[in-house]
Each structure stands twice: as C-alpha cells, then as structure tokens.
C-alpha cells in the first residue's frame with residue numbers, strides 16, 4: 001500500500017486530464033510536427049492554445065483550482081498536483097502555458113478580492129478563457145526583494161496615476177489586462193503601502209515597451225511601461241495598501257504548480273531516456289547495458305520518486321491546514337533542482353541526438369532552467385524554509 005493515499009475521484013480526474021491531452025491536444029500538435037522538429041517552436045502556438053483553453057474551460061478544467069463560490073472546482077492542492085503533473089508528463093508544447101490548465105494568463109486566487117463589477121469585467125471572462133491576464137510585480141531594480149518596487153501610483157482627480165516599469169512579465173505582450181503592483185504609500189511600502197491595480201490594454205500611458213527573449217522556447221516575457229497612466233478608482237484590486245498581502249496569497253499555489261510541472265517533465269524525460277537506452281545500440285549492445293548509462297537512469301528514477309513523494313506530502317499538508325510557506329518552498333526547491341539534473345542526464349543518454357532540436361529533448365533542458373528562477377529562486381526558497389526553522 002502506498003504511503004500517500006490518493007482518493008479515487010482524483011485518480012479519475014487525472015485520467016480525464018490525460019484523455020483531454022491525448023484526444024484534444026496531441027492531434028493538434030501532430031499537425032505542427034514538422035515545424036516543431038525543425039525549429040523547436042510552433043509559431044501558431046498561442047492561437048492554438050486559446051482554442052484548447054476554451055474547450056478546457058467549457059469542461060471546467062481551466063478553473064479547477066478556483067474556489068467553488070467563484071465558479072471554480074475547489075480542487076485540493078493534492079488534486080492540483082496530480083493534474084499539473086499529468087499535463088507536463090504529456091510533453092506536449094501546446095498543453096503547457098495555459099493550453100489546458102491555467103498558467104499566469106488565467107484565473108488566480110488573487111482575484112478572489114474582486115468586487116462584483118470587477119468579477120464581471122475581469123474574473124468571469126478569465127474563467128471562461130475569453131480574456132487573458134499577466135501578473136506584473138518584478139522590476140529592473142526589484143526581483144527577489146519585491147518589497148523594493150519603485151513603480152508608484154498617486155491619487156489625482158479621482159484616478160490613480162501610475163508611473164514606472166515592470167520587466168520579465170510572462171504573457172505581458174498578449175494579456176488583455178495586467179494586475180500591476182505599485183507603491184501607494186512610500187512610508188509603509190510592503191506593510192500597507194503597496195496596491196494592486198487592473199490596468200487594461202489600450203489604457204493611455206500603458207505600453208508593452210519590449211519583448212524579452214529567453215533561453216526557453218515557451219517563455220517570452222515583456223517589459224511594461226507606465227507613463228502617467230490614469231487608472232480609475234474602480235480598478236483597485238482589494239483594499240488600497242493591501243496589494244502585497246494579496247500577492248502573497250498566490251505564492252503557495254504558484255510554487256506548487258511549478259513543482260508539479262517539474263515532476264511531470266522529469267517523468268516525460270525519464271520515460272524517453274529509458275526507452276532510448278533499451279533500443280540504441282553501441283558496441284553491439286543496447287547502451288542501457290552500460291553501467292554509466294544505468295547510473296544516469298537509476299539516479300534519475302530515485303530522485304524523481306523521492307521528489308514526487310515529497311511534493312505529494314507537502315500538498316497534502318497544505319490541504320490539512322499547514323500555512324504552506326515551508327511546504328510549497330520545499331516542494332518547489334526539491335522538484336526543480338531534481339528536474340534540472342534529470343534533463344541534463346537525458347541529453348547525455350541521448351548523446352548527440354539529445355542536443356538536436358529534432359529529438360525534442362533539449363527544449364525541456366532549457367525550459368526547466370527557468371523553474372529555479374521564477375516563483376522564488378532556489379536561494380530565496382532556502383531562506384524561506386530557514387525562517388520557518390527559526391534560523
């Protein structure tokens with residue numbers, strides 16, 4: 001009997017998510033196989049994801065993680081772990097970044113603070129996958145220490161006037177609106193002086209000033225600039241001064257999602273390297289007969305299985321009432337460090353083929369590198385855990 005008991009209904013949900021990937025996404029991705037093999041990207045990916053997202057929303061998958069009173073599925077953290085892992089395990093490019101389950105473009109618990117009017121304008125369309133958002137906190141001068149942001153908002157003539165810039169904002173160029181964090185009381189800053197605002201695309205003074213290409217083929221964040229950008233009072237999300245606390249509400253969910261997608265990608269790469277080691281022949285026998293290759297595979301298996309047990313356990317503890325700071329940080333730290341090692345070994349097992357775009361291995365190696373940076377760097381996660389241990 002497994003130490004972690006997964007309820008039957010969660011296993012069924014995971015199977016349904018698997019079916020969606022195979023039935024709805026794989027055939028679409030297959031149409032782009034040649035482009036993906038030659039270039040490692042699908043130029044039309046965003047358009048295809050939008051269509052898939054709508055189907056997912058219609059089935060309720062896209063908002064599974066949101067509370068039931070907001071129209072979501074009220075899914076537990078353990079349930080969310082299982083479905084995110086399953087999606088990542090598929091290895092499908094179109095399933096990632098909001099093709100089935102939401103990434104940053106979709107509904108988030110931060111929006112639980114919406115007024116009824118904001119719910120109608122922003123949250124409900126997000127839940128139906130009719131609109132997309134981005135989360136704009138990081139700035140050139142404030143990353144890990146988000147309390148040091150300098151974008152400011154001042155009240156003038158019944159509006160808030162925002163000035164400053166944000167960078168590395170995922171989905172910044174595509175989003176219909178941004179949730180932007182700005183200092184409204186410099187004396188209080190993170191302790192009651194940072195406010196969240198909905199800023200809609202097309203608002204005068206709001207610009208996507210440049211795209212920021214990365215090592216990954218799925219991420220192309222953007223720099224956003226606000227120059228005397230007037231935002232109406234009714235676009236304040238939650239209470240004035242409360243933005244930082246509300247941003248922190250998403251932190252556990254965000255970190256758990258990264259941890260579980262790391263598990264899924266590691267499983268995908270593990271399955272592929274095992275298969276390759278059994279079939280690729282060198283010196284007259286399968287390379288998997290070689291102890292070095294066995295070591296790469298066995299170490300990957302042990303580390304992946306250990307990380308999975310830890311991540312599921314941490315998710316269950318949050319479901320049981322733990323505040324999640326230590327649990328989510330530990331899950332993300334262990335799983336993302338693990339997948340980095342597994343992705344590197346996968347390239348080694350595949351040899352030169354592993355480095356070729358057409359084999360579809362190297363893109364994971366580049367993509368998972370960023371998992372140790374966003375939603376808390378590995379160093380910041382260690383700091384967070386150290387604090388919970390009284391250090």
Ligand SMILES: Cc1cc2nc3c(=O)[nH]c(=O)nc-3n(C[C@H](O)[C@H](O)[C@H](O)COP(=O)(O)OP(=O)(O)OC[C@H]3O[C@@H](n4cnc5c(N)ncnc54)[C@H](O)[C@@H]3O)c2cc1C
Pocket residue numbers: 104134135136137138142143144145167168169170171214219221370373374375376377378379380383
């Ligand atoms: C692909 C990608 C997508 C992103 N998407 C978004 C997004 O959608 N929205 C958004 O707001 N942000 C986003 N970010 C920003 C991300 O959250 C930051 O990059 C991250 O918080 C780190 O900040 P920084 O890059 O400024 O690094 P810095 O804070 O400058 O840190 C540099 C190094 O110093 C270390 N360090 C800093 N402080 C300490 C400390 N106290 N102890 C030990 N080490 C420390 C860090 O761990 C890191 O190794 C994204 C980043 C990337 C790479």
